Amino acid sequence: MDISIVILDDNAGSLDLLSTALAQEGVVIHTASRPSEALELVRRHHPQLVLTDLVMPEMTGLDVLNRIMEFAPTTDVVLMTAHYTTETAVQAIRNGAADYLEKPIRLPILRERVGRLIEDTRRRQQLGSDAEFEGLIGASLKMAEMFARIRRIAPHYRSALIQGATGTGKDLVARALHARSGVKGQYVVLNCSAVVETLFESELFGHVRGAFTGADRDKPGLFEAATDGTLFLDEIGDMPIATQAKLLRALQNQEIQRVGSLQTRKVNVRVIAATHRNLRQAVADRLFREDLYYRLAMVEIPVPSLAERREDLPLLIRHFVERFGQQYGKTIRGVSPRTRLVLERHNWPGNVRELENAIGHASMMAESDEIDVADLPAALLAEPSTLSSDAIPRSPDQPSTLQEDASLAEHERQLVVSALEKAQGNQSHAARALGIGRDALRYKMKKYGLL
Numbered sequence: 001m002d003i004s005i006v007i008l009d010d011n012a013g014s015l016d017l018l019s020t021a022l023a024q025e026g027v028v029i030h031t032a033s034r035p036s037e038a039l040e041l042v043r044r045h046h047p048q049l050v051l052t053d054l055v056m057p058e059m060t061g062l063d064v065l066n067r068i069m070e071f072a073p074t075t076d077v078v079l080m081t082a083h084y085t086t087e088t089a090v091q092a093i094r095n096g097a098a099d100y101l102e103k104p105i106r107l108p109i110l111r112e113r114v115g116r117l118i119e120d121t122r123r124r125q126q127l128g129s130d131a132e133f134e135g136l137i138g139a140s141l142k143m144a145e146m147f148a149r150i151r152r153i154a155p156h157y158r159s160a161l162i163q164g165a166t167g168t169g170k171d172l173v174a175r176a177l178h179a180r181s182g183v184k185g186q187y188v189v190l191n192c193s194a195v196v197e198t199l200f201e202s203e204l205f206g207h208v209r210g211a212f213t214g215a216d217r218d219k220p221g222l223f224e225a226a227t228d229g230t231l232f233l234d235e236i237g238d239m240p241i242a243t244q245a246k247l248l249r250a251l252q253n254q255e256i257q258r259v260g261s262l263q264t265r266k267v268n269v270r271v272i273a274a275t276h277r278n279l280r281q282a283v284a285d286r287l288f289r290e291d292l293y294y295r296l297a298m299v300e301i302p303v304p305s306l307a308e309r310r311e312d313l314p315l316l317i318r319h320f321v322e323r324f325g326q327q328y329g330k331t332i333r334g335v336s337p338r339t340r341l342v343l344e345r346h347n348w349p350g351n352v353r354e355l356e357n358a359i360g361h362a363s364m365m366a367e368s369d370e371i372d373v374a375d376l377p378a379a380l381l382a383e384p385s386t387l388s389s390d391a392i393p394r395s396p397d398q399p400s401t402l403q404e405d406a407s408l409a410e411h412e413r414q415l416v417v418s419a420l421e422k423a424q425g426n427q428s429h430a431a432r433a434l435g436i437g438r439d440a441l442r443y444k445m446k447k448y449g450l451l
Helices: 012-023 037-044 062-073 085-093 107-130 141-152 170-181 197-205 243-252 281-282 288-294 306-327 337-345 352-367 376-382 406-424 427-434 438-448
Strands: 003-008 027-032 048-052 078-080 099-102 160-163 188-192 230-234 255-257 264-266 270-275 300-302
Touching: 003 107, 012 027, 012 107, 012 337, 037 062, 048 107, 062 078, 062 085, 062 188, 078 107, 085 099, 141 170, 141 300, 141 306, 160 170, 160 288, 170 188, 170 230, 170 270, 170 438, 188 406, 197 243, 197 352, 230 352, 243 255, 243 264, 243 288, 243 300, 243 406, 243 427, 281 288, 281 438, 306 352, 406 427, 406 438
Parallel strands: 003 027, 003 048, 048 078, 078 099, 160 270, 160 300, 188 230, 230 270
Antiparallel strands: 255 264
C-alpha cells in the first residue's frame, strides 16, 4: 500500500525542493500552496503524513495542525519554520504534531526524520493487515512467526503437536491449521480431559453392538467422523497409556478397529494434538509414550503466553470490546485510560482466556459507552500485580529523583515529560527511549494533559 504525503508551503521553491527530496517508490506526494487547498487534499486523500510551513498568510501551521487533528487525528503532522522558538515547538507537540523542523532544513535531516515516520506508518499498516489470522489476534513478532509457521505447515502435515499454557488459544491454532490445510472433511474435537478412561477407545474408534454393557447399536468413532478432515485431540497429556498405543497404531497405519470388532477400517485423518503439559517430562516420567510423542512432534507449534506478547494487549482489548459490545447489544467505544492502565499492569496468568472473561464481564456491567475500572471483575482489581511499578517503562538515562511518596501516575508522567524533553519534543525518539510505541506514547501524553 502506498504512503500518501501532503506538503504545504506558500513558497513554490520550497515545495519543489521538499517534493524532490522525499520522492521514492511507494510514496505519493500531493502539494499545496494554500492551507485551504491542503486541508481539502487531506480530506480527499487521507494521507498518512502532512508537512506544513508554520508562518503563512491565510492560516498558521498551528491552525492547520489543529484542524487536521479534529477530523484526521491519526495523521502525522510535521511543522516547518524559519522562526524557531522553544515555546512554539512545545505548543506544536502538545497539539499533536509528530515532529518540528527548523528551516533551512538540511536534506539529510529531512530524509532521516520523515523517513522514520514513513517507516513507522508502513510498520503500522503491515501490523494492521496481519493482526488477524484465522480468528487469532496478534501483531507481535512471536505471533507473526507462529502465523508464518502455520501457513508453511498446513498444506503438508499429517500430525502436529501444539504446546502452550492454558488459555493461550491452542484450539484456535488447531482450527487455523485445519482451515489452511485445504482438506474437505470435518473438523472434529475430542477433549481428552473430559473423557472417562474406559470410554476412550469407543470415543476414538467406535464400537459394535454388544461390545460392552450398554452398547445396543453400532457406533462410529471420531476417527471415522473426521475422515478426509481433521481430528483435534485437546489436552492429549490426559490420555491413558493404553489408549496412546492404539492411537499410535491408527496414526501409523491410517486404519482403526471398532471396539468388539475384528474388522479394520481405513481412514484418512489429519491429527492435531494439544497440551499445556511438558510432554518431554511426561515421557521421562513414563506417563506418555515416547514413540507417540515423536510421532506427534514431527511438527510442533509453541503458542506464546500473553506475558510473552504484551504488545498485543491493545489489539486484544479492542477485539473483545467490539465482540462483546455486539453480543450484548451495546455501543462500547473502548476502555477508560485508568482501566487501560489496570489491564496493562496485570500479569494475566490465565492468558488470553482470562482477558476475554474480564472484558466480557466488564462489557456486561458497563453502563456507558466506555468501560471503567468499576466494571472490571473484583478479582482483577484485588490482584496485587495491578499495582506493580515494574509495569512503568523507564528510560535508562532517567535520574532517580522521583519523590518516594508520589503516585505511580505521577512517576509515569514525569518519565514521559523527561523523555520528551531529552528528545526535544520528537515523539518517535521519546517513544524509543521509553521502550514503547509512538501510539502508546501519544495515549500517555493525552492522559497526562501533554497534548
